[in-house]
Amino acid sequence: MRTCWYRPPAVRYNLGVTQSSSAAPEAPQGVDTEKPSAARVYDWLLGGTQNWAVDREFGRRVERMWPPIKPGARHNREFLHRAVRAALDAGIRQFLDLGSGMPTAGNVHEVVADYLADDERATVVYVDYEPVAAAHATLILERQNATEWAGLVQADVRDPDAILDHETTRRLIDFDRPVCVLMVAVLHFVGPDEDPGGVVAAYRDAVPPGSRLVLSHMTVGDATGEAAAGVEWFAAQYRHTTNPVWLRDRAEIESWFADWDVTEPGVTHLPDWRPVRELAPEEEIARPFAWCGVAVKPGPGER
Template sequence: MTRPSWAPEGIDLDRPSASRVYDYFVGGMHNFEIDRELARMIEQFTPNVAETMRANRDMLRRVVRYLTDAGIDQFLDLGSGIPTVGNVHEVAQARNPEARVVYVDIDPVAVAHSQAILAGNDRAIVIAGDVADPEAILSDPGTKDLLDFNRPVAVLLLGVLHFVPDSADPAAAVSRLLEVAAPGSYVSITHATADGQPAEVLEAQKLSGRTSTEIVLRGKDEIAGYFQDWTLLEPGLVHLPLWRPDNPEDVGANPEASGAYGGLAQKG
């Protein structure tokens, strides 16, 4: 196999990567046949897994568009995966070329690919980090160089907290991230849920995770607690397709099939 420029040396192209499988599901180009084979196996188990992942990515785009139009020009994206197919820097910088983005991921494959993709973009970087260790993320030289927490910042936690086990205290990690954010900052969270989901969908969510960590499905009330006392913007914490869809027909007949809730809140 010819190694493309975005696939760094040292990355095994003969083994599937969860991050590249996710990239395939959302329509990206940064994946290989070995990744697509695994994706097709997952799809055989449950056909709507790609729909769920696309719903998460679609909400990410809508959130970033909203935030950029609201004047936010710096983003901290935790659990970012491979930043391709309309990800944060692409959407934000299309509207504001000065927008700055720090991507954070625990998966070394995702980090290596991201570094190659972002080469030459001095306003978007990726760092290796664990959302359960916010101090390391906040003190990373890359974060400190690119983001100014004395100004409003967008903290993006889309599709990542359900990979943090209760033993790692995700609520405390989120609390620390929100604590350092200046007034006027925003936080967006999407989180997989067991609410109303059939057994086969729950199993698929475990299979399709971006890391080897087993997914933790949480209820709406627990997810809502992560926003603390920040003000949830309309329409509140809802199934992903219901969060400010571009068109009413995008919602579909069963928005709960997304298997996740999402919301956006602002610090007063």
């Protein structure tokens, strides 16, 4: 039986709500606390504390109208963890996490550190343009004494040259060795006029054979009727934030892997990519609304 979770909005939200300063962390310079941000709303959805009243209020209202948002965020984060472990299993020791978000439980460098033996080494570069995410990631890396092998570049993923040539990237990533490029839940913030395919291609071209591209992206997917209307309503709400969301179909998302070899089990919904646990019944509602996959760059003679 299909759960009916979508109710059309009765009111348009006023997203310019005032902030309650009591629970909010101190805002670094340049932070817009008047409008919700994707990084901070996602942090709230995952149970984090680096968010303001405006983010929580937006998150709660969207969740009331579109409950898949919370289990969907968890599915996405768990996919990221499985994809990072799969890259480690394949011997990759360099990670470029584009649109890394607010550091929350199970950051890439923590998954990596958990996986590796004490005498093994890997490097991680986080990239996000959100000032709170950038400030908090820097703080966490400093507190964990991880700055020698992990760093943060505060930059826009739509500017690949700035990221690939950044001194932190150059210090931590050797582009002659395979890199795991993570673009997890970030490309749906890149608009159709901003050449998302060209952005992904720039990162694909910068890394050598054996590198991996990890993608996840929101979609209407195979949903129809009320379910499709629900995710479209969700995307429309994000147009009022600092990060508008664009839904795309599977074919377009898949095209960003170009001629790379898509690993098993192919492009799937988030919980179906090498699952390690059963979904609880209440989590099923989020299944249709994202596509994900992992591909490996072939060598010159392999195509």
